[in-house]
Every structure is written in C-alpha cells, then in structure tokens.
Amino acid sequence: TYALEIKDLKKVYKGGVKALRGIDLTVEDGDFYALLGPNGAGKSTTIGVVTSLVNKTSGKVKVFDYDIDTDLTRAKQQIGLVPQEFNFNPFETVQQIVVNQAGYYGVPRKEAMKRSEKYLKQSDLWEKRDVRARMLSGGMKRRLMIARALMHEPRLLILDEPTAGVDIELRREMWDFLRELNKSGTTIILTTHYLEEAEMLCRNIGIIRAGELIEDTSMKSLLSKL
Numbered sequence: 001t002y003a004l005e006i007k008d009l010k011k012v013y014k015g016g017v018k019a020l021r022g023i024d025l026t027v028e029d030g031d032f033y034a035l036l037g038p039n040g041a042g043k044s045t046t047i048g049v050v051t052s053l054v055n056k057t058s059g060k061v062k063v064f065d066y067d068i069d070t071d072l073t074r075a076k077q078q079i080g081l082v083p084q085e086f087n088f089n090p091f092e093t094v095q096q097i098v099v100n101q102a103g104y105y106g107v108p109r110k111e112a113m114k115r116s117e118k119y120l121k122q123s124d125l126w127e128k129r130d131v132r133a134r135m136l137s138g139g140m141k142r143r144l145m146i147a148r149a150l151m152h153e154p155r156l157l158i159l160d161e162p163t164a165g166v167d168i169e170l171r172r173e174m175w176d177f178l179r180e181l182n183k184s185g186t187t188i189i190l191t192t193h194y195l196e197e198a199e200m201l202c203r204n205i206g207i208i209r210a211g212e213l214i215e216d217t218s219m220k221s222l223l224s225k226l
C-alpha cells in the first residue's frame with residue numbers, strides 16, 4: 001500500500017495554463033517526502049488535486065488505496081492538510097479551533113476534547129488553549145494549523161510550503177516537530193522551494209518543473225549527484 005499514488009496526472013486551468021503535464025508519483029506509507037520546485041512549477045496544483053480542492057483534467061489519484069474518483073470521502077479522511085495561509089477564525093480560542101475541526105470529521109465531542117489535549121500538548125499549545133488565536137505568535141499559529149490538521153488522526157499529513165516566510169529559528173523548531181511526527185508513524189509530504197529544507201527533513205524527493213516531475217528519488221542519491 002502506498003500513502004499516495006498518482007498516475008499520469010494532468011491539469012489544464014481555464015484559460016489554458018497547463019499546470020500539470022502528466023505527473024507519476026508514489027509515496028510509501030511512513031515516508032517523509034518533499035515535492036520541490038520553483039514557483040509556478042505545479043506543487044500547489046498537485047496538492048490541490050490530491051485534497052480535492054482542485055479538479056483534475058485527467059489521471060488517477062489514490063490515497064491509501066482509496067481512489068479520489070470513487071472513494072473521495074474515505075480518501076479525504078486519510079489526509080490532514082496544512083495550507084500556506086492561516087485560515088482559522090482569529091477570534092476563536094485555540095481549543096475551539098481544533099475541537100470544531102474534529103467535529104467536521106464526525107469525531108464525537110468527548111473524543112475531540114481528549115484529542116485536543118493530546119495534540120495541543122504535542123504542539124506545545126496546551127497552556128494557550130483558552131487564548132484567542134489572534135493573540136498567538138507566528139510560530140504558535142503555524143503549530144495550531146498542524147494540530148488542527150491532526151485532529152481527525154489522518155495517516156497522511158500534507159503541508160504546503162510550511163516554512164515560507166518563517167525565520168530560521170522558527171524553521172528549526174518546525175523541522176524538529178515534523179521529524180517527531182513522522183517518527184510516530186504519520187506519513188508526511190511537504191512542498192518547498194528550498195532544497196535545504198528537503199535535505200534536512202525528507203527521505204525521498206520529487207522535483208517538479210513546469211508541470212513535469214523531472215526527478216523522483218531518495219534524498220541520499222540526489223545529494224550524491226550534486
């Protein structure tokens with residue numbers, strides 16, 4: 001079983017931009033995978049299709065064997081998405097934000113409260129649980145986005161440019177956190193345009209350029225070629 005299996009994925013946006021020109025990609029269960037590429041390469045489009053925020057033009061996508069064309073609900077249940085932009089309600093408290101998210105996935109309230117303790121502690125946000133999200137620092141907001149994405153206990157966590165615009169201190173802190181999460185069994189895919197970030201974190205890497213996957217290999221073998 002793969003965490004993610006993409007076959008011949010194509011996306012043409014209205015207006016004719018060919019964002020994806022036939023991507024083939026697999027990510028193993030338990031992997032830490034980087035999708036690396038410059039701006040405009042097609043990283044967000046790929047993630048958008050996998051998380052069903054973007055309609056594909058053609059191709060196949062399976063998430064833990066659930067085909068997004070025939071088993072979308074179950075495919076989505078496997079995925080936690082951390083988008084680039086903060087999109088929580090800044091006036092809600094930290095705990096409300098994560099508990100409500102679990103509610104959207106049908107997690108009973110009692111269980112949601114239990115999980116909120118677990119994931120807020122893990123994200124070092126438990127002491128801030130009653131604080132409105134707008135009062136948090138940038139790093140805390142990032143961690144809140146991740147804690148929220150974990151509340152339905154997805155097997156695959158996808159992060160879109162998780163450290164874009166984040167200073168180096170904070171980036172290191174995020175990296176440690178993500179490493180721990182991966183060690184505990186969550187498959188992680190992140191997009192980035194920093195090779196350094198991919199290098200620090202990831203076991204495998206796909207390099208995307210102008211809608212094509214030009215490399216799909218282990219980090220080790222990529223680095224040995226440079």
Ligand code: ADP
Nearest residue numbers: 013017019037038039040041042043044045046
């Ligand atoms: P990346 O995430 O690697 O920066 P994107 O997937 O955002 O790349 O973009 C891939 C290509 O698709 C770019 O040429 C971009 O301008 C175009 N694109 C992205 N979103 C849209 C959209 N909603 N409508 C039209 N073109 C888009």
Ligand code: ADP
Nearest residue numbers: 093094095096097099100101103109113129130
């Ligand atoms: P309260 O009874 O004051 O809501 P709880 O301990 O039951 O306190 O709730 C803890 C957190 O969950 C609070 O931040 C609260 O706002 C939020 N919450 C309360 N009810 C719900 C609900 N039905 N769905 C989602 N979140 C809730």
